[in-house]
Amino acid sequence: MTRRIDVDRARLKDRYPETFRTPVLARTVYLAIVTAGAGLAIYALWRFGFSPGKFLDGLGKLGTVIALMVPPDPGSQLWKYVAALGETLSIAFLGTLGAAILALPASMLAAKNVVANRIVHFASRRFLDSIRGIDTLIWALIWINVVGLGPFAGILAIMTSDFGSFGKLFSEAIEASDRKPVDGVTSAGGSDLHGFRFGVLPQVLPILLSQVLYYFESNTRSATIIGIVGAGGIGLYLANEIAQAEWQSVAFLILMILATVALIDWISAKIRFAVIGRRGVVA
């Protein structure tokens, strides 16, 4: 059996030398990249003072923590938690909505086919990028300085950081829209504004809406942690219970978050299908 394969192999090798040649250069480059990647990781671990003994210790401690989490139990604070969760949802909802409303005009500035000026385009793109480059939690800290501790700071933080993301996404959607309806509207005597309103907006609205819904989901997640720095919502309780090692409450809070995120996922998927189904134009 083995013999026959050997014979076949030799003959095949004769006939197709290209296929059997070892690509030395490609292999070397590949090996070098993998070695460099692994080397960097090892350097990082060394820099962080990683040691297997300490790591196992930590894992053991983590195991104890997880064992202490069962069964999840809110203690006497259930209603406080529910209220905080409501606050979290409000933060996510208003933050997303506000960001979407503010980002629409900004995204027109950043879209090449609406404002043809290259300087405006470049400046507005970089401005949006800078806003996006700063994490929501940092924005929350800054807004706390302005409006004080509480959920309002959280709403403004989500609004600011999503303004950057929406601005970019919306402007890309606008740039990808078809030019012909706009030409049609303007050739019928419509102004540029008419062209945008009746030529571009109907094309992009379902896309924008589905992006907004997607961000609402992801903001629900962000809003659960924004309380860690004092900007409202369930994160404050989560950070406190972890600091006080109340693991049963922590487990309960995490389960609440998981259930809420799953629910929002489900609802927004429904709405998205409904919207896309009705329009039937989203590519």
Next chain:
Amino acid sequence: MLGLALVLIFSMLSAWIGEVDPAKFWNGLPRFASYFHDILPQLRLESLGADLEEWFWNLDGWLALLLDTLLVAYVGTLFGAIAAFVLCFLASANVTRSATLRFASRRLLEFCRTVPEIVFALMFVYAFGFGAMPGVLAIAIHTAGALGKQFSEVVENVNMHPVEGLTATGATYVETIRFGVVPQILSNFMSYSLLRFEINVRGATVLGFVGAGGIGKELISSIRQFYYADVSAILLIIIATVFLIDWLTERLRHRLLSLDGAEQ
């Protein structure tokens, strides 16, 4: 119409729960502008060099912390991607027959990506102590969940002919994956991992808020203690780094994707 009404009702309700206070906002707004004014240092033309030096007085220290942040993101992404690579095949319907295994791995991935990484970081700081390791682990777990899902979507869309061919020759499960699936997906996986690295760099900047290493610790302490010039200096360094990483990964991803196109 009904949708609009619902949105309005929810907005009112949320505004009420969220303690939205326009008066507070208007009173605070000048403070927002003046905050940015305050955190910017005084730069005079005649002594620009000295002023810059004073502004970035701790540049070496911050760059070292920033390197920590980048390495936390890198190692976290690497470990997370490796875990996702192992789990994604188990979560894919076309290469894993067992429905139980598929269900279990999908729920595991879902759990990993739904719990925010900073929550993992808080717990790991409790278990492992302050430092970069909890940050690495938190990012790794979150990345495993997020990439695992994207990877398994790629795997479910591969061309099944090579897989069938290998199965017909009697190849084992691992051999089928290695020679039938992996060559088709590797560049896509790399591209997704690079994108995730970009996201993780942003995420890692705030892990220091809870004591999980990197530049975040320095940032939160200078915001809390009103070291205004430090805040702007650190924010600028972070934004510059994020720009640089975005630009580099975007170029790399375009290279990878064009490589993929050339092969096919």
